[in-house]
Amino acid sequence: MDYRKLSMDQLEKMKADLVREHENYKAQGLKLNMARGKPAPDQLKLSEGMLTYDFGGDFSASDGTDCRNYGVLDGIPEAKELLRPMLGVAMDEIIVGGNSSLQLMYDTIMTALHFGVPGGRKPWGKYDKVKFLCPAPGYDRHFAICQSLGIEMITVPYNSDGPDMDMVEKLVSEDEEIKGIWCVPMYSNPTGITYSDKVVKRFAALKPKADDFRIYWDNAYCIHHLTDDHDVLLNILDECKKNGNENMVLMFASTSKVSFPGAGIACIGASKENIDFIKSKMTYQTIGFDKLNQLRHVRFFKNFDGMVKHMELHRALIAPKFDIVINTLNKEIGPHAIGGWHTPKGGYFVSFTGFDGTAKRIVQLCKEAGVVLTGAGATYPYGNDPYDNNIRIAPTFPTTDELQKAMDIFCNSVQLATIEKLLAI
């Protein structure tokens, strides 16, 4: 039944049942954490062979580099070869870095603030203001970088196939202080959608007023499929090249959710000019990244196909968890018409949109019942969800049993919060 069609009496009666159920959950003293998109231990076990890999005394990269010693700023050749298909770039369009793509993003922004970027007239930091467009709901750590660096964030809403491009085109063409936009173009965190070809082409054809505008294309989930008929993302660098815009995009990826979070390898893909510029600054920051970990990844996965096959093992473990989330939402929320969600074909999240003004309350109710969710609002710039209706569900870390319990609690909390809201109107 659609909650909005119920009488006050009916709602009050339902509320009493839901409160009883909520108290019941509370009494069970559960402790489940679904706050972050973390792989589960059984997923981590898939890559354990990498940690016990026997190098057999051979620590040489394909170019003869001794990976145990100093040298090589931008990654050993076979690590570039391994990762470049993730971003669809050539060997001179990639840097393989350390364990964190976030760090590569942060550092390129710091570099832009201090030095500027190729094609720009001065460092970003020399403008009165620096602004970033932030399609939201989005990734909280992207927004946190902007907030920490004093970069003003402008929220851009999502359509079903990507950010609202009318708004993006208008804003970047008018405002020289807009220097960047955050994108998770594939299985977006948290919406789960993949940008359509049309959206990618419109991004590639942008005519920013700022000559130093950059698209931060965080392709974190590029091979993280959950279905056979998975999404396919258009190569934005290729499209940018067609528009003479090849310096406009910086792409990022990592093996954090392929091998190990925190002990994977990360990369930047971009035009050769951008890559050369980044290297020219990076060379003062470090002598080089961990080449042994790069070599370990190459020896374990062998090549890109090996990595894609490895992702099928991940899928076998986590697709059933996404099914639990979607099935429970379909069963407990669907009939009442009190929330919406997209069924993602990949990635790490399900984004739930409830009635306006319920998200904080749902997260609070879940917490009372022992389920920690990503904080309400975290998916918006400044942690401020203007509608207070979005919640990110991260299904991968709990066991299936825990997850089913957590989703039961989540749905009970959504129902209760929604009825509270309806009764208060």
Next chain:
Amino acid sequence: MDYRKLSMDQLEKMKADLVREHENYKAQGLKLNMARGKPAPDQLKLSEGMLTYDFGGDFSASDGTDCRNYGVLDGIPEAKELLRPMLGVAMDEIIVGGNSSLQLMYDTIMTALHFGVPGGRKPWGKYDKVKFLCPAPGYDRHFAICQSLGIEMITVPYNSDGPDMDMVEKLVSEDEEIKGIWCVPMYSNPTGITYSDKVVKRFAALKPKADDFRIYWDNAYCIHHLTDDHDVLLNILDECKKNGNENMVLMFASTSKVSFPGAGIACIGASKENIDFIKSKMTYQTIGFDKLNQLRHVRFFKNFDGMVKHMELHRALIAPKFDIVINTLNKEIGPHAIGGWHTPKGGYFVSFTGFDGTAKRIVQLCKEAGVVLTGAGATYPYGNDPYDNNIRIAPTFPTTDELQKAMDIFCNSVQLATIEKLLAI
């Protein structure tokens, strides 16, 4: 014989012999690289067990953290425990980072430029100029960071027990734009000297005009002894605390030359207030560093004593190489009174000081004969050795046979360049 007491004829005759010898070396087509302080392959082999270490399925840190997954910004507890004796700090006075102490230094400077430091009134970058004192000869990568970031460098000469502290005290007390000083306090790169207690105490008692002045204390060679009667460095943080100056120093170390260059673990040691501040900014830059590599180091070395014992294995391999350098200099240069050097009790370098105006020529002659040295001038800010007399010798990487050959060539080159200089006066 002292070259300066020889007649022109004698010099010309010697020159002819040296040129013949030089041509002889050239004809041998040697290729030896002594440019950087790199461990030799037999040193790297000492830590090979770390790479084939069998975790036995146990990837948990002492606090229960799964080192394969996300989490922990500032290092796992046992990694802090392992490294903190290197710097003599408490558990809340250390961050264990990634593979590069240089990156930690660079990033703390970037942070200071952008945000300032505890106790400062505004970001360094908001001053008209930022200046660093640079004791020289020093480490070229320190100076390169300043140059790349537009930080003006002021050269400070060395005495036998550390930088000229009269000059340091005078400059920092007068000029608010002086925000930092680079120090390699133990077995200094390249001079090999260790700062005396008196020098450390004078550092700790500095009264800078700038309220946001920082000592960059790069203790890269803190356990890298070459002799039983090794140097001992006073703990500067303890001394700073006595003076109420505990926020004035940032200390750095790494296992780059203990385990693997580029695949070791690095750390920052500082007052709790500095550490908390650095973490408060670092948390936007990365989720965390490679905890598996931290765990690998702990499991392999077990504890600080294990690391110290491991350094004795390094010493056994490289001390004979330092002997070759010193013995050859004693034999070939000493009698002629055409150069000076310090016999280091640790570290990675021997610093050679020749006649003024000969360093570039010596490096060139060596190169012609197949021996690549660190570029002349590299040990000075802006690559500019005002006397053109300092050359850094890095003996560790070549085999002992190669090194003996290289030192023969080096000494021949010194003799030849010096005679050329004397003949030209």
